Amino acid sequence: MAPRVPAPQLAAWRALLEAHAAVVARVERALTAADLPPLAWYDVLWVVRESPRRRARLGELASKLTISRGGMTKLVDRLEEAGLLRREPTPDDRRGSYAVLTAAGEMTLKRMWPTYAGVLAEVVGPLSASEANTLRRLLREIEARGTAPPAQAASPGAVGSRGSPRSRPRRGRARA
Numbered sequence: 001m002a003p004r005v006p007a008p009q010l011a012a013w014r015a016l017l018e019a020h021a022a023v024v025a026r027v028e029r030a031l032t033a034a035d036l037p038p039l040a041w042y043d044v045l046w047v048v049r050e051s052p053r054r055r056a057r058l059g060e061l062a063s064k065l066t067i068s069r070g071g072m073t074k075l076v077d078r079l080e081e082a083g084l085l086r087r088e089p090t091p092d093d094r095r096g097s098y099a100v101l102t103a104a105g106e107m108t109l110k111r112m113w114p115t116y117a118g119v120l121a122e123v124v125g126p127l128s129a130s131e132a133n134t135l136r137r138l139l140r141e142i143e144a145r146g147t148a149p150p151a152q153a154a155s156p157g158a159v160g161s162r163g164s165p166r167s168r169p170r171r172g173r174a175r176a
Contacts, residue, residue, distance in 0.1 A: 016142075027119045034115045037082075040067075042112045044075060045084060048101045049109060055088065055098040084108050 005013075027039050047064050048056050056064075062072035076099050079085040084105035090096040124132065 016139075023119070023123055026123070027116055030115050030119050031112065036112050036115060037108065039116070040065075040075060041079060041084070042109065042116060044072075044079060044099070045101060045105050045109050048085065048099050049106065055100040057090065057096055057098055059096070061099060079105070 024039060031037065031039060031042075043065055044061060047061055048054060051060075058072050058076060059069060061067075061076070062069045065072070067075065076085060076087070079099070080087060082104075084102055085099045086102055087097045088100050090098060127135065
């Protein structure tokens, strides 16, 4: 039998998904109206820019951006064709490669940011600092639970209270 998800938690999950979809669609419309590349390009370029030496393995990118490896390869192909990234072989893995940010990629990020930031200012700007901090904390808790190993079959002591070590969320990575 499937576990029961209480109605308030299920409604919260649905609201999260709908909010994400609405904001992404709004950003995409704004980028298109400004004759800029799609948001997925910005996301890849940003992760590469924030990586050590401004380069990242394709598998790493796929994992951070929740895109399949095949999808990431195709996306990096397009970014490379546009001159925004270049591939470099990894010295320790003949099959692997790094995506490396180019000067044109850096400039594209700078051109896209004002449009992206404008939408974010309208959507999340009205939140108070306290509301924004609470929202970030709650989302990071959900992220930590989502990246934690699956729970073992229920055994005595396996499910603790909110404050027990087993249920305490671990810190997730920070992303701008």
